[in-house]
Amino acid sequence: MATINTVSQLNQAVNQKRDNTQLGKVVLVGAGPGDPDLLTVKALRLIQQADVIVYDRLVSNDIVALAPESTELVFVGKRAGHHCVPQEGINQILVEHALKGKLVVRLKGGDPFIFGRGGEELEALLPYQIPFEVVPGITAAAGCAAYAGIPLTHRDHAQSVQFITGHLKSEKEQIDWASLARSNHTLVFYMGLSQSGEIRRRLEANGMSPSTPVAIVERGTSKQQRVLPCSLQTLDIIAEHAQSPSLIIIGSVTQLTHKLSWFAPEKNIHDEYSEMRVAPIAKVAGL
């Protein structure tokens, strides 16, 4: 099939395809937070059956390596010095391959329907009547919390948990900060590192105690996982030492990491971190 550059060419291709053969299928598959052992059985089967896998930065190399050599791999994430493929471009890649009759696995970090634009990608298939399925994955909040020894709810600490986007530039006015700042509640911010100062200020302004325990989980469930415990007061200082992808977990459940931590990543971060922890605390204390 010739390259498709315009919507009308795409429509033409769809009609031709309907006249000739079967359309392919797109399966939106959650790859989980990083550890390949956290893939579902169905995700693994689809990775091994796909004609094409379209994946982004959050899908670990170990997971991509599970595909047979014959699978066409299409990377649509951001690489150093390059921009990621825009969402419309990703949609078009999915449509084009499905129109060629391929089984397309759209592999996404975590769960495709949690801050994953999975809904948008499926909506883009509707005009072409391309069949699709969705395979859920373990979302970062569940994976990181489990591997950091932080139960997101606990009868003595939190009766509810909320997942919030840290992409606050356009959405911060839509967030009900007063309801987030209540006690007995765990907050999990995705994509929050660069906004940690704003998160701290908004929560403190709405009555959350500066001493509220917090944990940042960096590259959760991977061999490079680091858990950085701190308090709301020191959140933005500690966040400067963390790298993406990281989750910010706020609430008294995060203290439990000190006794329930079980996962042993390659490096023992507690040794490395103990020095780092002293410095910011000293800074806050004005020392």
Ligand SMILES: C[S@@+](CC[C@H](N)C(=O)[O-])C[C@H]1O[C@@H](n2cnc3c(N)ncnc32)[C@H](O)[C@@H]1O
């Ligand atoms: C665009 S969202 C995608 C979330 C994904 N769909 C999920 O369900 O986990 C990306 C954000 O998820 C979080 N994240 C994903 N994987 C992570 C990991 N292994 N460790 C820590 N945070 C992670 C980070 O906050 C990252 O900025």
